[in-house]
Amino acid sequence: MPTLRVELFEGRTPEQKAELAKExxxxxxxxxxxxxxxxxxxxxxxxxxxxATGGVLWSDKQK
Structure with missing residues (x-):
């Protein structure tokens, strides 16, 4: 069976990750x-x- 690699911005709660893993x-x-x-x-x-997306860091997009 598969191993799924999920990359996301930090800040999600353990509860959110648990629900996503379940789904x-x-x-x-x-x-x-x-x-x-x-x-x-x-x-x-x-x-x-x-x-970065489109050559711009996401940290710079939030400014």
Whole structure:
């Protein structure tokens, strides 16, 4: 089964991550079959100054 890598800006709560992990796991089981125990979800919290879109850091977009 899959390992899902989720990259997002830091600041999400543990509760939000738990809910997302639950939903992503359920979707994998529904679509791919298998057991929920075989689905891994790994969260990567990225600081806004470490992510750019269109050549502009997200930390600069908030100003």
């Amino acid at each position: 992503l796991t359920a979707a994998c089981v529904r679509v791919l079959g298998g057991s929920p125990d075989a689905v891994d979800v790994v969260f990567f919290d990225i600081a806004r100054q470490n992510w």
